């Protein structure tokens with residue numbers, strides 16, 4: 001790094017504004033993401049969360065699009081403390097709709113690039129300027145604060161773009177917004193453009209950058225470095241096509257990389273990201289910065305070792321800063337330290353031999369391409385413990401009366417945590433009767449469901465050995481397997497079920 005540290009480079013090259021506004025457009029550009037349509041209640045829920053989070057402005061919608069949109073913008077405006085913004089084309093009926101929604105801040109836009117002029121608006125440059133001026137003046141006459149966007153600014157001829165901005169500033173625009181409508185900007189162009197705007201205008205400079213090349217956040221931060229004082233963002237970066245700059249990325253990067261603290265409660269970022277993902281149906285990729293499932297997840301032995309000694313070795317910020325949590329993942333790359341810490345987390349104490357067995361099973365599963373969930377790990381550990389430790393329930397006696405016409409009856413005696421209990425039950429066959437008796441004997445100890453029951457004869461003939469495999473679950477959703485082989489199928493079934501029940505009981509003890 002040729003002798004200069006990062007902080008010196010930033011100080012020497014930045015022109016930061018004193019106040020940076022966060023303009024959230026999740027409810028407008030975010031709602032334009034393919035497949036997203038929000039109800040009024042959902043919009044209100046998101047708006048209230050954003051307000052609580054501390055954003056400065058919420059673009060609540062495009063009032064001219066429907067009566068319902070006017071209503072929802074008005075409702076949001078009445079419910080939140082931050083500024084509520086309504087979008088409008090540079091046409092009077094759109095501006096009237098913003099006024100109908102009782103809003104006092106309008107974001108108005110008109111396409112300025114040759115593509116928009118020739119193929120969409122069919123307007124000359126002069127007409128574009130005249131239309132923009134009329135809209136700004138009309139809005140100002142009606143008492144609105146006005147943010148003006150030159151749509152597709154970044155594909156507009158530089159001279160013309162500046163002419164447009166000059167005209168709307170003269171007409172009274174309060175914020176000049178620069179939309180990178182199809183996400184073609186690069187950081188170096190952003191730097192030049194924003195620096196030139198800052199050199200000419202004293203008006204607030206805002207940026208609205210799309211993510212088509214994955215550069216929205218980098219470009220937005222570059223704009224802020226050059227003096228832009230407002231960033232348009234959306235939760236999880238949702239928006240048209242590949243979306244917009246992500247709120248969580250901008251806020252956290254400003255805090256962590258630039259030491260700029262906005263009045264945003266960063267600890268709410270993870271929750272708001274989750275609820276926007278749930279409400280919109282747009283899933284977050286696991287590797288999404290800040291809020292993705294893997295943002296603070298570690299698997300490799302080397303990394304986990306570092307993390308366990310000092311989390312900053314492999315994390316840029318603490319997960320708590322954004323309301324997320326750290327996860328140690330058990331899998332192919334797991335080291336002994338990670339496994340130990342994970343077992344500690346579950347209060348599972350294994351001796352050396354048990355630990356080595358679990359460790360090698362994890363490696364073997366990993367080599368087969370399997371991922372190991374927390375409950376898989378618990379099951380592997382419990383299998384080890386249950387083969388060595390005391391068994392909570394032991395079969396002490398079994399009597400059967402099987403009837404071909406009438407139902408079968410089974411009398412089962414169990415020792416449950418040292419106390420003997422006996423009962424009889426009926427069923428459609430001896431296995432069913434025996435399992436009913438077991439269920440009734442353990443009902444005060446465990447609420448158990450038999451999820452799967454498979455029986456296989458593993459040798460031929462009438463005295464064939466039967467192997468029974470079962471999966472049971474408890475009311476907490478824990479699952480366990482049980483297996484037993486016996487020449488008597490009823491006995492094999494009972495022992496397999498007891499095997500799985502015992503594992504569930506051990507698991508519950510571990511989880512307490």
Ligand code: KIV
Nearest residue numbers: 109149151152179181
């Ligand atoms: O991306 C864009 O150009 C927009 C405008 C409405 C500002 O969203």
Ligand code: ZN
Nearest residue numbers: 029181208240
């Ligand atoms: Zn946009």
